[in-house]
Amino acid sequence: MKVSSNFLKRLHLDPKYGLLTARSAQLVLEFFKLLDCKNSGGIDDIQFAAFLSTSTDLSKTQIYKIFDIFDLDRSGSCEFDEFYLLVCILVAINDGKAKHFLYRHWRTCFELLDEDGSKAVSRSEFETLGFLFGFSRAAVKRIYDEFDVSGNQELDYNEFRLFVFAAIDVQEDLERRARRQREKKHGNTAQSRFSTILSRFTLRGSADL
Numbered sequence: 001m002k003v004s005s006n007f008l009k010r011l012h013l014d015p016k017y018g019l020l021t022a023r024s025a026q027l028v029l030e031f032f033k034l035l036d037c038k039n040s041g042g043i044d045d046i047q048f049a050a051f052l053s054t055s056t057d058l059s060k061t062q063i064y065k066i067f068d069i070f071d072l073d074r075s076g077s078c079e080f081d082e083f084y085l086l087v088c089i090l091v092a093i094n095d096g097k098a099k100h101f102l103y104r105h106w107r108t109c110f111e112l113l114d115e116d117g118s119k120a121v122s123r124s125e126f127e128t129l130g131f132l133f134g135f136s137r138a139a140v141k142r143i144y145d146e147f148d149v150s151g152n153q154e155l156d157y158n159e160f161r162l163f164v165f166a167a168i169d170v171q172e173d174l175e176r177r178a179r180r181q182r183e184k185k186h187g188n189t190a191q192s193r194f195s196t197i198l199s200r201f202t203l204r205g206s207a208d209l
Helices: 022-035 045-055 060-070 080-094 098-104 106-113 123-133 137-147 157-208
Strands: none
Touching: 022 045, 022 080, 045 060, 060 080, 060 123, 080 098, 080 123, 098 106, 098 123, 098 157, 106 123, 106 157, 123 137, 137 157
16 A cells, blocks of 8 residues: 555654654644534545545545444544544555554554454454555465464454564564665675776776787
8 A cells, every 4th residue: 555645744653652743643633624524523434535545545445444444433434533543554654664553553453453343353354454554465364374373263462462573573574684685786786887997997908008
């Protein structure tokens, strides 16, 4: 998922708490009030869809699924506290920190993913919303193969927590590998340029002789 909203791209989470700063939260509140054109204290599914369709590359099906998940009190609308949580996740995604957000707020994320309130996140629930945190269906399958200790295709609190900790380790390992590859590529490029320059001087010196 990609975030395209210039407004969201200007926001960043506080590195210590993994949430918006007070100033950013105030900006989001004012933005929410603009969306809430009916002054009802919440935005309906149409307003919600309009926001996400212009802010991300999500499909209409994904957008309405997210609305159902973030309508935590089943009121038929998304209130500011629910909208605030969504914005925090979108900002984390844009900054490449979705899994770090999952790590810092794993209980809240668990409750979001636990759509049926069973105190466990099923594989189908994770497949439905895993994209919010950058997990493909293949990644979800691997997660359940490794962390579903009970083998019932569900992750309870403890299993989910173990998964979150491991996900961060994997993410950091991938980032280290990416850095090493960039450094190696940069080093190879510099070496290639040096070799080219050296060969030119060698050829020029031979010509002079």
